[in-house]
Amino acid sequence: MREVYVVSSARTGLAKAGKNSWFANLRADDMSALVMNEAIRRAGLENNKEQIDDVVWGGTALMKDMGANIGRYANIMAGLPYSVAGCTVDRFCSSGLQSIAFAIAAINMGWGEIMLAGGVQHMTHIPMGFMAEPNPRLVEFADPKMSSMGYTAEVVARKYGVSREKQDQMAVESHAKAHKATVDGLFKDEILPIEVDAPTKDGGTEKLVVDKDQGIRPQTTMESLAKLQPVFMQDELATVTAGNSSQTNDAAACVLLASKEKCQELGLKPLMKLVSYAAIGCNPAEMGIGPTLAVPLALKRAGMEVKDIQLWEINEAFASQAVYCTEFLGIRNHELLNPKGSGISLGHPLGCTGARIATTIMHEMPYYGVKYAVESMCIGHGQGAAAVWEWVG
Numbered sequence: 001m002r003e004v005y006v007v008s009s010a011r012t013g014l015a016k017a018g019k020n021s022w023f024a025n026l027r028a029d030d031m032s033a034l035v036m037n038e039a040i041r042r043a044g045l046e047n048n049k050e051q052i053d054d055v056v057w058g059g060t061a062l063m064k065d066m067g068a069n070i071g072r073y074a075n076i077m078a079g080l081p082y083s084v085a086g087c088t089v090d091r092f093c094s095s096g097l098q099s100i101a102f103a104i105a106a107i108n109m110g111w112g113e114i115m116l117a118g119g120v121q122h123m124t125h126i127p128m129g130f131m132a133e134p135n136p137r138l139v140e141f142a143d144p145k146m147s148s149m150g151y152t153a154e155v156v157a158r159k160y161g162v163s164r165e166k167q168d169q170m171a172v173e174s175h176a177k178a179h180k181a182t183v184d185g186l187f188k189d190e191i192l193p194i195e196v197d198a199p200t201k202d203g204g205t206e207k208l209v210v211d212k213d214q215g216i217r218p219q220t221t222m223e224s225l226a227k228l229q230p231v232f233m234q235d236e237l238a239t240v241t242a243g244n245s246s247q248t249n250d251a252a253a254c255v256l257l258a259s260k261e262k263c264q265e266l267g268l269k270p271l272m273k274l275v276s277y278a279a280i281g282c283n284p285a286e287m288g289i290g291p292t293l294a295v296p297l298a299l300k301r302a303g304m305e306v307k308d309i310q311l312w313e314i315n316e317a318f319a320s321q322a323v324y325c326t327e328f329l330g331i332r333n334h335e336l337l338n339p340k341g342s343g344i345s346l347g348h349p350l351g352c353t354g355a356r357i358a359t360t361i362m363h364e365m366p367y368y369g370v371k372y373a374v375e376s377m378c379i380g381h382g383q384g385a386a387a388v389w390e391w392v393g
Contacts, residue, residue: 288321290384
């Protein structure tokens with residue numbers, strides 16, 4: 001196999017979806033174009049854009065400003081030469097990571113030398129479930145409620161005995177870690193500051209430079225979370241609340257990938273490489289367990305074990321599934337498990353999340369002095385994805 005490296009990466013801040021989103025007045029394709037150009041700038045390729053072969057872009061709910069092959073539209077909006085192709089990939093929550101994996105595979109096959117990959121989601125413009133029309137025949141094959149991610153989170157909590165206390169504790173930890181990382185400036189190098197017209201409470205707008213994540217709540221405590229009522233089920237066993245679930249968000253993230261040969265030719269500095277990748281399916285009604293299947297498979301393909309990994313980024317789609325998955329893998333108390341927060345505190349902008357995590361890992365690995373990291377996430381409708389990353393910078 002050819003050596004393929006991540007050379008640069010960039011992400012936006014994660015805006016909290018809704019009428020008060022900092023990115024309410026920024027289109028998904030414009031947001032994508034901004035991070036594409038920033039990844040190019042950080043790699044030092046502003047004057048060599050014609051060297052880019054393809055753009056592989058992740059997203060889901062592909063309509064409105066997310067639609068019509070945003071991977072192509074956004075690269076045109078980024079001012080790339082028309083010769084640079086572009087496509088869009090939808091593997092729901094792992095679309096951003098899947099796009100990176102596809103681009104690396106293409107370079108491995110010799111079908112390109114430099115590619116941009118990543119993803120975007122604008123959940124203010126296209127709310128989760130908007131205009132979705134599941135086939136009524138799905139009930140013949142799976143639990144008809146499986147399209148509700150919150151419902152599946154309750155299924156996991158009940159089947160695997162994840163208590164409300166454990167879920168709320170993970171949420172408290174997530175916000176505390178994300179807040180500390182923000183205060184300590186640990187996100188500064190990965191986030192591209194963007195000036196926007198942000199909504200104001202009086203219905204107007206104001207100029208705002210977005211250089212951080214909007215949804216972090218440092219005041220979160222076990223006591224404040226205990227006051228929240230379950231959202232998806234309301235019986236005496238219900239445990240999943242808005243406080244121990246991921247946020248919906250607007251964000252984009254991009255990595256620039258290059259072959260070893262092209263790095264040598266253009267003087268690009270390799271930073272990290274993908275050792276292995278895995279995507280696998282599971283029962284859609286308990287989609288949150290995906291990482292328990294994907295991580296072992298990715299590690300097996302890498303010829304590695306859990307003990308070989310020093311840094312873990314397991315997306316917190318819901319605390320119920322994240323608690324179960326990390327306990328299953330034996331890493332719940334790992335020192336470097338989601339060290340700067342995850343989906344509950346930072347947010348989960350579906351099609352962007354996999355690329356956001358890869359970007360975060362690229363900045364975390366040298367900071368914490370680790371060689372190997374794993375990112376993984378559950379995927380709506382019953383899948384899991386995982387990647388093993390190696391620092392080579």
